[in-house]
Amino acid sequence: MPIRKEPSHFLESVVALAREAGRRILEIYGSDFRVAVKDDSSPLTAADLASHHCLVEGLTALRPAYPIISEESKTLPFEERRGWETFWLIDPLDGTKEFIKRNGEFTVNVxxxxxxxxxxxxxxAPEKELCYFASEACGAFKQTGDLPPRSIEVTQSAHYPLRVVGSRSHQTEDLAVFLSRLGEYELMSIGSSLKLCRVAExxxxxxxxxxxxxEWDTAAAHCIVKEAGGEVTDLRGQPLRYNTKPSLLNPYFLVFGDKSRDWSRYADGIEG
Incomplete structure (x- = not known):
């Protein structure tokens, strides 16, 4: 099914839908919710499922209609989805661990x-009333509460010391090696896909x-970074691609605004 070069006609509807999913999340956020454990040992709450059902119902009603991949859906065989030219990729509650910690650093990603x-x-980010959005060839925007959206752009010349953003919940030995090669830097920790959005703005x-x-962790914010003038690449400098293989896991990746530097050289010898 063909798609317009500029899919901005969906933006208003999808932003409204993400806000509604966020409202349903916050209803549970303020309650004494339970935490289950999925087969992959990751946490699951009623908020994940409430947001999932809201998004799937809303996206299914849009026209033209496209298939949907959600973190909370049963993963379809690659043989079934490999021919999809266009589809929705969603994470109904990115940062469930942050949700459980009640620190507000969780998002709805579409x-x-x-x-x-x-x-x-x-x-x-419903607890923060913070929305980032973008569509191809239309730029990237940030909106706080009911204030008018404002255009955002990456920093095209990296600061010194480098301002590096990282995860609150995930640290690895390879990351420590990578950081040790950067020289002087300041590390800011934050949860969910807000990390990519920090680079975008x-x-x-x-x-x-x-x-x-x-893939559902990065896709929405990837578009925002790209439209803000930045890049999301694997450790070899190639842009991330989606739905190209049976696994929906991403390779290790880098998000940056300054394209004059070869960031992949700091990852030499790191596999992922």
């Missing part, structure tokens, strides 16, 4: 993927993810 690249992305220079993530 991306539209076309020919293996994100062409629309919405990242909404120019308050961080680099986000190295030397650890496992899934």
């Amino acid at each position: 991306a539209l993927i076309h020919r293996h690249q994100p062409v629309l992305g919405v990242v909404y 120019g308050v961080a220079d680099l986000y190295p993810r030397i650890g496992l993530t899934s």
Whole structure:
């Protein structure tokens, strides 16, 4: 099914849908919720499922209709999804661990993927009333509460010392090696896909993810970074691609705004 070059006609509806999913999350956030454990040992709450059902119902109603991959759906065989040219890729509650800690650093992520690249992305942090959104060839934006959205851009010349953003919940030995090669840097810790958004809005220079993530963790914010003038690449400098293999795990990746530097050289010898 063909898609317009600029899928911005979906943005208003998807932003509204992400906000509604966020409202349902917050209803549970303020309650005495239970935490279950999924087969992969990751946590699951009623908020994950409430957001999932809200998003799937809303995206299914949009026209034209596209298939949906959600973290909370049963993973479809690659043979079934490999021919999809365009589809929705969603994480109903990115940062469930942050949700459980009640630190507010969790998001609703919605991306539209076309020919293996994100062409629309919405990242909404409901507890912070903070929304980032972008679509191909239309730029990237940030909106706080009911204030008017403002355009955002990456920092095209990295600061000194480097402003590096990292995860609150995931640290690895390989990441320590990578960071040791950067020279002087300041590390800011934050949860969920807000890390990519920090690079997109120019308050961080680099986000190295030397650890496992899934495609629904990155796709929405990837679009926002790209439209803000930045890049999301694997450790060899190639852009992340989506739905190209049986596994929905990402390779290790780098998010940055300054394209004049070869960030991949700091990852020499690190596999992922």
